[in-house]
Amino acid sequence: MMILxxxxxxxxKSAFAEDMIVSLSKEKKKYYIATMKVYDAESEKKIERHRILRKGKGFITLEQPVNIQNAIDKIDSRECNALLECISNLTANEMFLGDIPKVADTVAGKIVDGIKQLNDNVSQLVIVSNNVFEDGNVYDSATMEYIKAMGLINEKLGMLADSIIEVVAGIPVYIKDC
Amino acid sequence: MRLIIGGYAQGKLDYALQKYHVDSRNVFDGSIPDRAEVINGTVIINHLNTYIRQSMTDGKSPETEIFDFIDKYPDCVIITDEVGNGIVPIDEFERGFRETIGRIQIELAKMAEEVERVICGIGQKIK
Structure with missing residues (x-):
């Protein structure tokens, strides 16, 4: 089952997603698939905030900033749940990995395919994604391509997901119900 | 306290005025009023986002005044713009602003007896 x-x-959204997977998992093993790379003090602080947020909740953390399907090798049985946090970092990491940014279709295709495989190898998969679409700004072409990739991924995951929940000021708004 | 959240120019104030019949003298835009400025009846704080931005620009922490005000006026209506649905800003202050306002809005939503999101002038009760 996939929840977006x-x-x-x-x-x-993160606190909500964590609480959700904790309540879904009970005795089941649960993995936290982290995608954020440490590249400066600010990202380190952000990662630390998230670590504190999920401390004591019993997650096994897997670092998987790119090639999300490779997380499967680190999961020891299908009888577990996983929280993937988050699509925006994964997309940025995949897109800006080489010297030249990849096109949105390529990045979206790879990520969605990887997530499909991951979903087939766990019991319940909760995915955190970001709304990066509503600031009305026009950015440089690489950023616009990034927004496009995020849109494509959300759209495709939205089709695959059993349920979609938007979090507004900590409150869940149900977009697609299972 | 009631919280109204939504994007820029979505008709949030009009929605609140129609619903709560507030005296226009009790509508404060981007500011937290003193007791002397408030008359009897419901108070609206419009554009809380503007207040938070100004407070942060002045190097203050906006939380204290906001939560103190709510303590004094537990029946108030707070209106705030949703600003988090975009690309992470390059500017450090803007990033900090987005995070601070997000966290304040979560706290307000927890405290509120009702939270509504306004889109195209229509209120959607989410709590």
């Missing part, structure tokens, strides 16, 4: 959780910056 979407929200803006500091909307409370």
């Amino acid at each position: 959780i979407i929200g803006g910056s500091s909307s409370g």
